[in-house]
Amino acid sequence: xxxxxxxxxxxxxxxxxxxxxxxxxxxxxxxxxxxxxxxxxxxxxxxxxxxxxxxxxxxxxxxxxxxxxxxxxxxxxxxxxxxxxxx
Numbered sequence: 001x002x003x004x005x006x007x008x009x010x011x012x013x014x015x016x017x018x019x020x021x022x023x024x025x026x027x028x029x030x031x032x033x034x035x036x037x038x039x040x041x042x043x044x045x046x047x048x049x050x051x052x053x054x055x056x057x058x059x060x061x062x063x064x065x066x067x068x069x070x071x072x073x074x075x076x077x078x079x080x081x082x083x084x085x086x087x
Contacts, residue, residue: 018060
């Protein structure tokens with residue numbers, strides 16, 4: 001399985017794309033601080049230190065980090081969570 005981290009126009013956001021469908025349908029899912037989702041993968045990502053909010057659609061999740069978090073530290077942690085959920 002492959003997870004690709006891709007830059008976005010926002011330096012505080014990375015897009016993590018998988019080869020498998022994560023979210024069914026055509027609706028996107030956003031989780032903001034203090035909120036919960038019906039999708040455990042998004043809730044687990046929100047619990048990572050440094051994550052501000054997440055956005056999921058079909059085969060990708062965009063993670064927005066807090067201003068003081070570093071991608072070098074956060075990216076491997078995000079990848080572990082996605083892999084733990086089988087993607």
